[in-house]
Amino acid sequence: MRAIIPSLAALAVAAAIVPAVTAPAWARDSVSIGMTLEPPILDPTAGAAAAIGEVTYQNIFQGLTQIDAAGQVVASLATSWSVSADGKTYTFHLAKGVVFSDGEKFGCDDVKFSLDRARGKDSVNPQKALFAPIASVACPDAATAVVTLGQPTASFLFGMAMPAAVIVAPGSAAGDKTKPVGTGPYMLGNWVKGDHVTLVRNPKYSGKAPAMASATFRFIADPAAATAAMLAGNLDAFTLFPAPEAIAQLKADKKLRVEIGSTSGKIIVSLNEAKKPFGNLLVRRAMAYAIDRNAYNQAVLDGYGTPIGSHDVPGDAGYVDLASTYPYNAAKAKQLLAQAGYPHGFAMTMVLPPPAYARRGGEVIAAMLGQVGIKVKLVDMEWAQWLSQAFTHHDYEATIVSHVEPRDLYQYANPHYYWNYHSATYDALYKKYQAATDPAAQLALWGDLQKQLAHDEPNIFLCAMPKIGVWNANLRGMWKNALITVDIVGQMSWAK
Amino acid sequence: MSLPRNLRVGLALTVLVVGVAVLAEFWTPYPPLAIDVLHRLAPPSAAHWLGTDNFGRDVLSQLMAGAGTSLFVAVIAVAVGAGIGIPAGVVAAVGGGLVDTALMRLADLTFAFPALLTAVMITALRGPGAANAMLAIGIFNIPVFARLARGAVLSLLRRDFVLAARAVGVPWRGIAWRHLLPNAAPILLVQATIQFALAVLADAALSYLGLGAQPPQPSWGRMLAESQNYVWTDPLLPVLPGIAIVVAVLGLNLLGDGLRDRLDPKLRRGR
Numbered sequence: 001m002r003a004i005i006p007s008l009a010a011l012a013v014a015a016a017i018v019p020a021v022t023a024p025a026w027a028r029d030s031v032s033i034g035m036t037l038e039p040p041i042l043d044p045t046a047g048a049a050a051a052i053g054e055v056t057y058q059n060i061f062q063g064l065t066q067i068d069a070a071g072q073v074v075a076s077l078a079t080s081w082s083v084s085a086d087g088k089t090y091t092f093h094l095a096k097g098v099v100f101s102d103g104e105k106f107g108c109d110d111v112k113f114s115l116d117r118a119r120g121k122d123s124v125n126p127q128k129a130l131f132a133p134i135a136s137v138a139c140p141d142a143a144t145a146v147v148t149l150g151q152p153t154a155s156f157l158f159g160m161a162m163p164a165a166v167i168v169a170p171g172s173a174a175g176d177k178t179k180p181v182g183t184g185p186y187m188l189g190n191w192v193k194g195d196h197v198t199l200v201r202n203p204k205y206s207g208k209a210p211a212m213a214s215a216t217f218r219f220i221a222d223p224a225a226a227t228a229a230m231l232a233g234n235l236d237a238f239t240l241f242p243a244p245e246a247i248a249q250l251k252a253d254k255k256l257r258v259e260i261g262s263t264s265g266k267i268i269v270s271l272n273e274a275k276k277p278f279g280n281l282l283v284r285r286a287m288a289y290a291i292d293r294n295a296y297n298q299a300v301l302d303g304y305g306t307p308i309g310s311h312d313v314p315g316d317a318g319y320v321d322l323a324s325t326y327p328y329n330a331a332k333a334k335q336l337l338a339q340a341g342y343p344h345g346f347a348m349t350m351v352l353p354p355p356a357y358a359r360r361g362g363e364v365i366a367a368m369l370g371q372v373g374i375k376v377k378l379v380d381m382e383w384a385q386w387l388s389q390a391f392t393h394h395d396y397e398a399t400i401v402s403h404v405e406p407r408d409l410y411q412y413a414n415p416h417y418y419w420n421y422h423s424a425t426y427d428a429l430y431k432k433y434q435a436a437t438d439p440a441a442q443l444a445l446w447g448d449l450q451k452q453l454a455h456d457e458p459n460i461f462l463c464a465m466p467k468i469g470v471w472n473a474n475l476r477g478m479w480k481n482a483l484i485t486v487d488i489v490g491q492m493s494w495a496k
Numbered sequence: 497m498s499l500p501r502n503l504r505v506g507l508a509l510t511v512l513v514v515g516v517a518v519l520a521e522f523w524t525p526y527p528p529l530a531i532d533v534l535h536r537l538a539p540p541s542a543a544h545w546l547g548t549d550n551f552g553r554d555v556l557s558q559l560m561a562g563a564g565t566s567l568f569v570a571v572i573a574v575a576v577g578a579g580i581g582i583p584a585g586v587v588a589a590v591g592g593g594l595v596d597t598a599l600m601r602l603a604d605l606t607f608a609f610p611a612l613l614t615a616v617m618i619t620a621l622r623g624p625g626a627a628n629a630m631l632a633i634g635i636f637n638i639p640v641f642a643r644l645a646r647g648a649v650l651s652l653l654r655r656d657f658v659l660a661a662r663a664v665g666v667p668w669r670g671i672a673w674r675h676l677l678p679n680a681a682p683i684l685l686v687q688a689t690i691q692f693a694l695a696v697l698a699d700a701a702l703s704y705l706g707l708g709a710q711p712p713q714p715s716w717g718r719m720l721a722e723s724q725n726y727v728w729t730d731p732l733l734p735v736l737p738g739i740a741i742v743v744a745v746l747g748l749n750l751l752g753d754g755l756r757d758r759l760d761p762k763l764r765r766g767r
Binding site for chain 1: 529530531533534536550551552624706710711712721722724725726728729
């Protein structure tokens with residue numbers, strides 16, 4: 001008995017001490033993040049889906065430069081750089097002691113490999129235009145990369161900060177689609193297709209170990225399910241929350257924080273000009289007149305978006321407000337349709353990817369087009385199928401999608417892009433813009449490009465996508481605005 | 497002669513739903529798909545009796561049009577189930593032996609799958625849409641009718657009038673048409689009414705999951721799914737399609753119960 005009492009006392013002491021000692025281990029060090037779409041692969045240099053970047057950018061993969069929360073280009077794998085007087089030669093000083101998650105050392109040869117691969121003939125890079133200005137990449141030593149451009153390109157450093165320009169290693173690049181190997185603070189833990197991707201700390205990461213040990217990205221496209229998951233605490237954050245109608249309800253919840261910011265997302269009705277009758281300018285303009293952008297904004301985005309008239313968003317340098325180029329006018333639309341040879345309208349099919357802006361938007365757009373005699377059949381499509389059928393194989397007539405890449409007017413000069421827009425005028429203008437060196441002239445040309453698109457209306461430009469961010473009030477490190485759609489887990493932490 | 501109360505109420509509700517569905521083919525207060533964003537999420541008023549939804553569509557018009565969608569899916573589904581199930585059941589009962597065993601094990605197999613899972617599977621294979629929803633609901637109706645028809649026919653086969661017909665050499669086809677089916681009809685009719693109610697419910701469930709009628713075709717299940725995020729701000733939006741589904745299903749169930757009370761000879765005797 002006597003022996004028992006001291007041991008009981010010891011137990012009591014231990015019980016008092018143990019929680020205090022182990023508390024840090026019990027503190028939360030993981031985060032679960034909601035996304036509407038699942039990345040089809042995990043290699044941002046090989047797929048166009050923005051979801052790839054959202055999961056991997058600065059988490060698994062890093063670029064020479066990166067975009068910060070303010071939308072500025074800052075150092076990443078290149079710790080500093082200098083630009084020659086003629087604006088053609090960029091000398092990047094690379095971070096030292098960096099290794100890929102498989103143990104390979106990072107050096108200039110990886111930079112040269114990545115850039116040459118992205119601009120090569122067989123490149124499958126979704127943003128090839130970013131690399132078009134590059135004439136050569138040289139490695140004077142392992143810690144220095146010299147990139148020579150064919151002509152000065154003001155947006156070069158910005159381009160190198162895009163998810164499509166991250167640095168991959170020659171030995172592992174081929175497998176990055178499913179087993180991504182990068183230099184970032186995290187690496188792939190597991191990927192349950194259709195449900196979630198989990199990232200875990202990369203033990204070989206050369207920088208300071210991030211606060212979060214792991215991050216789980218869950219895929220929830222349904223607005224009601226997303227709302228329920230946030231309210232129930234099943235998700236800690238939703239960077240692009242899909243249910244604007246639930247904002248009031250979420251704001252009322254003290255556990256949550258709601259921030260409305262801006263993105264580079266342009267929600268558009270993409271038209272496949274290779275299919276009849278969308279090659280006809282009159283038809284496209286008729287559709288533009290038939291669609292009430294303000295109504296779309298109210299009905300689908302609860303008014304949080306901003307109507308746009310070209311492929312750029314307010315807030316971007318050089319943005320021109322062209323939203324009233326084709327003011328809503330059903331009579332005018334009918335008149336143009338008659339002029340185009342479709343006095344009674346026509347029938348068309350619109351494929352809709354899962355996000356609410358497309359699924360809900362489709363119903364609104366179909367109703368509006370129906371008013372002028374255009375009968376729209378709506379076909380829901382899963383994201384992978386949309387990417388393959390509509391985006392890759394151009395097998396669609398029309399769709400609704402948000403183009404999230406910032407300053408991506410180059411896609412209209414790309415003859416192989418999925419909307420099949422061809423305009424010699426636009427191409428010439430784009431060449432001129434690329435060659436311009438004077439910032440003022442560049443901005444003016446940037447405006448001209450937007451005006452040319454508003455004139456040709458290759459797609460119906462609807463709204464700038466708002467960034468409705470919802471996250472746990474104790475979660476730190478989330479971005480209010482997002483020039484590119486990212487979740488930088490390395491910057492996240494839980495408030496003490 | 498007064499009808500039992502459940503039959504009266506069931507009949508009234510069913511007539512109401514069918515009447516509304518037929519009326520909607522010719523007239524709704526507004527075109528069900530017409531959006532009017534300026535008046536979105538409007539509460540009930542003289543202009544919009546049941547208010548408007550998040551796109552400004554008239555809820556009453558949508559509910560009316562949705563009745564047609566639901567009933568059409570249910571009618572076809574029950575027709576598929578009865579059209580294949582009843583002959584299969586009669587053949588099994590009359591044929592007996594191996595035919596009976598094979599058909600009934602096949603029915604058991606179909607029964608073993610939860611009904612909604614079967615439907616989800618079919619729409620997953622063939623793509624979502626009202627036509628596939630009909631097919632899916634129809635398929636899981638087949639074994640219900642097959643078993644019932646078999647059971648009814650088996651008991652009829654031992655009845656004197658059937659034995660008499662067989663004794664004088666009436667061919668099986670004649671016996672089936674003239675004696676078996678007419679006598680089994682009441683019980684099959686009752687089952688059809690109940691299956692009809694279940695089909696309306698299954699259609700709502702499939703549409704709610706996005707596997708039934710595709711937008712913009714109005715459907716109760718989809719109205720329910722689309723409005724659930726408005727449950728705190730505009731509670732009427734999700735409640736109204738819910739009430740429509742309840743009225744339709746309750747009406748058909750009561751009708752089925754009432755019919756059984758009237759048509760089932762055993763129950764009649766018990767009273």
